[in-house]
Amino acid sequence: MEKKISRRSFLKISGTVGTGAAVGLSTSTSKTKAAVRTEPKRIERIPSVCEQCFWRCGIIATVEDGKLVNIEGNPLHPNNRGKICARGNAGVALVYEKDRLKGPMIRVGERGSGKWREVSWNEALDYTAEKLLAVTKKYGVEANGLFAHGASGYFATDLYSFLGSPNSAAPSFAQCKGSRDVGYELTYGENMGSPERLDLANAKVITLIGSALGENIHTGQIIDFTDGLANGAKVIAVDPRFSTAASKAKWWLPIKPGTDTALVLAWINEIINKKGYDETFVRNSTTGFSELTDHVKEFTPEWAEKITEIPANVIRETAKAMMDAKPAVLVHPGRHVAWYGNDVQRARAVAILSAILGIWGQKGGYFLKSEFPASYNALDIPAAPIPKRQRVDGAGYRFPLASTEEGLTQELVKATLSQKPYPIKSWMVFGQNIFNSIPAKRDTRKAIDNLDFYVVVDVRPTEPTWYADVILPEDTYLERYDTLMTVTGWYKQYVSLRQPVIKRVHNTKPGWWIAKELGKRLGLSAYYPYNDYEDVIKYQLKDSGISFTKLKRDGVITFPAKPFLEPGESYQFKTSDKKVHLYSKELKDLGFDPIPVYEPVNDPGKGYFRLVYGLMPVHSHGKTESNPWLNTLISEPHLWINEIIGKSMGLKNDEEVIVENQDGIRSDKIKILMTPGMRHDAVFLPHGFGGNDRGLLDYTKRNISDNNLISKYTVDPISGGTGLRVNFVRLIKDEQPLSPTVEVSMTGVSAKKISGVKQEEDQNKTFNIQPKKKASAIKEGC
């Protein structure tokens, strides 16, 4: 009957940040027993940087006798200011997740047979290097393709550039924020960075166009957003779905998907017509205003109403709200903008709207980018060779403004599939789920068949891991060093350090070590003059004035920034003429529209809905679905559908349907969620779930991934970014396609032909509540 003392409850409260070990004796606050002395445990609190998503929050890990017991937010870190989200908290469960990759493996059966043998790191790396060299010998070094993502993905990207292959790509560009960055660079000469330089806390009006703010849980933005709300900010949420942001909004604009550019153009029209723009800023800091005025003349709110299905008076009202609040109007540039394949132009429209409101460098608007006060030593290594052949993905030439650093994943897949313009014969997939991030999964799967060699480096298995020839298991972010994380600009600037907080649990290795060891075996020893990455960081910081010891102890070192313009100060934009390009000559020269125009979208057709997707706040992409602490919160996605439409098809909430897209690709059964908070012509499926994981993982193996249904995509001709919201789906129940019997107008409220709709009261109002056992049944089976 000896009471077990919870040491954890003690160590949680030792408040200071520090790597020094704090040794504590736990005391009991129990009513029944006085303090009981037990032998002391070694308790360490080590700061690091989270990687449950890519926001990179500062964390403090509590480690008890070498076991990670808890993760908290680092109060010093500007990204998250002591807070962390559900996923960050669940990092503990990631480390000890049973489905992790636990040691290097080489495939023994057929590719896709799921048969591997466990091997030593030496054998795995020798084998990998041998295969890569064989491909190089036969097809040239450029035949080696790389998909990399995440902080340690940089090591792989570097490895491939040292090797001389130009063919590396990350989904962070074409499937995420690439088009936004291109659009903003065309307009302002610089992009919004990450974290985006947004003063949400001081904004009076926050305009969110298809933003997942509230569901993507970018911690600092949520802190600012909710502070902004508390300060009385009015939110304009433009989204076909009643998102979390919409639930906080004064105006929810359930826009017809794909027509956002029309709305923004109408706003610009209204603001110019009502002289609601910032005249000084427009006069001093922009070019092309007269062209813009002429261009938007016809794009009246009435014109936009027909396209967007947002009433003209609502467009006027929201435009007025923005004009009145300027410059404290935060027009969010978005983050994942790979929607329709004309996303650069939409991003430009948003950038132009922000420009004429004059929010650059203003409180409640966009922060300025500041100069970082320190510079790091560069490693003394040879320059990477210049690739002999052009990239296969067309970045920089076919897609003139695509990033050549991040590349275009979908184009690399296409080139592998067609083996044109030249063969791609090996892939390394480093820390990403290429089946869940790159559209047209079928193509990706088929392309693997064209490979001589396919190696996967990851922390936990995902669906594409199944086909790997070699699996190289990586440390979790809690077990490894990564590159220094430096953020310049924003409201504060900082450098933060990801460092191991525990000894690795399995036979895994950090990304830098894998790259270095592979590099050595590929004859690239000159590029890796170190044995320990900690030494690299020390060397980088040596002359920067930043103390490595302090950085290691505190996890982050911040520097002041200059986020706002002084009154009367004019900003030198990074464009050719130091001004904001409302009219883009650059685009004109490349043969594109110099000012954005609205490109009409197709209607889904009878019985079909446009498939839109997004995030759920407890999951990151496909990274966290198997995390037991997060899976218990949301274990499967619900397909959102308009309530009236759903009822007219005879559906009930939580009923399971099969979703089939225009190409006949089907999902497994997905539960539906009927709500008035969803447009009638679209359905919403949360991203990051499902896939045929085929035995590698012990959780849902249902094919309920949104990406599976995104078999069709368009490509932005300017940036090469993909348009993923161009798929139409219908619902199948009992092998019968369902068709709505009513027509609904979101903003006109009522449904026509209502006779077919059952008006029964829906008893089961809740959704995605975790399967909770009834309290009385809890002990069953004991």
Next chain:
Amino acid sequence: MENKNIKLNDDIVLDHDLLKGPRHLSFDEKRILATRVMKKHGVGGVTLHWVNAISWFLLIFTGTALLSASYLQFAPAWYINMMDGIFGTRGAMLHFHIAVGVFWVTTLLLYGIFGYKNYLLDFVKHDLTIDKDDIRWFPAKAKNLAGKLNHYEMPPQGTYNAGQKAYAVVVAFSTLTLMITGPIMAFHIGSTTIIQWSMMLHFVATMSVFAGVFVHVYMAALFPEERPAFFSMITGKVNELYAYLHHYKWWTEIKNEEHAFFAEELKKDGIDLPALHDCKNIANHQVNSKVYDMNGDEL
């Protein structure tokens, strides 16, 4: 048959007469019976009784104090506070309760297993077996207490009277219940439903015994007529007068056993002890100069 001198004393004649059925006793008869004692309980039995009694006492005192939730509370608040004060903490009290319970259950189990014949079967035979006389005893006792029926008209009783038996049945079933439900609660065996039912049964069992304990204690320790029973739980013995008056069937049983025992023993010495039924014929008949008492010792 060897003619040995056996003096059948008055007692044997008396026993023989008395064995014919309970009746009013003459003063002499009472005097003789009152001076004789019979063994009712062995040391084991006495020990068991007091271990049991003390355990019950401690368990009821702590148990009723543990039961503090207002939905369930049985004892008054001042009592619970007092007990909290004595034990310092509720945890200490619970642990004490469990410890005593474990000790109690262990003792009973040891007695039940190793004393299977002497204690368990004996208990079942004498305490739990009910006959017609027992059933008739209850209305008779009521009349008796009302002064309408004297002792000699009462249905004859065995080792224990029907009232004691009835209580023994309650105690036996309660004990069994407590031995099962106690560990279920103390060691969280089974689902919450099982624990909840255990709790209820635990309370019911305890309270059933509790309800009878005043009668038990009063009748045994304070009520004059039954007081020998109380002392028997210390000395193990009762006087025969009490046995005759209150437990006639048991008295008869013992007398017959005794007689059979002596007959057997004397036979070894070649002496024939006459059967009880023809004792009458040899009453006051000097057979032998030697005189034996009822224990077979030479007087």
Next chain:
Amino acid sequence: MSKYAMVIDMDRCIACHACEVACRSHYDVPVPYYRNWVHDLRPEGVYPDIKKVSYVGLCNHCDDAPCVKACPTGATYKRKDGVVVVDKDLCIGCGLCIEACPYGARYIDPVKEKVDKCDFCIDRVEQGVEPACVATCIASARIFGDIDDPNSKVSQLIANGAQPNVSSKVNVGPNIYYLDSHNHFPVVQAAFPPKVPNMPTPQKMWTKVLRPLFWLAIGGSFLGQLAAFSTQLFKGESDIKE
């Protein structure tokens, strides 16, 4: 003396579930149980008046806590500072408190076989640190403090209209308050009304029938014997006479 309470600012909460996981991490709460929760409701209403509401909950540390009343051993008790805690030493895992709780705040840890629930991180609070859920709350939607202190933030928010989740049927003095300026709280109350404390059959039998019966029986038996004894004393003892 302090009395602890929490205010949930529904205007700020964005239903990110961080609090839920932080709590799990701090107390090793086994899946699928939880000490605090965010229950998301599907968006309801008619355009433009649509509400997407989440019910953020935890133990309400009620003033008149039914769990305390139901706990047979006194394992669940209310501290002087208002925090309802479970003394694991005393818990016998009977689950009566789980049935009694109007908010579903309790569970039995399948490993320890003892009841567990939110204790307002009282170990932390006593060291001057906020509860784990409050510390991690990105939206600062959880505000913890002392309502006996009129200057505390919680006191002010309650004065500003934060209300507890009570109904006409069930009001046991909960100490979790909900701040809401968008009429979201009624939605929560409709979907998650406090449950009337449930008494399982055996407990009901005891409380309603058997307990009074035994009071009578024991009292009666005691008084009866007392009467007999008194009579005996008054009359004087008549030993074996006749």
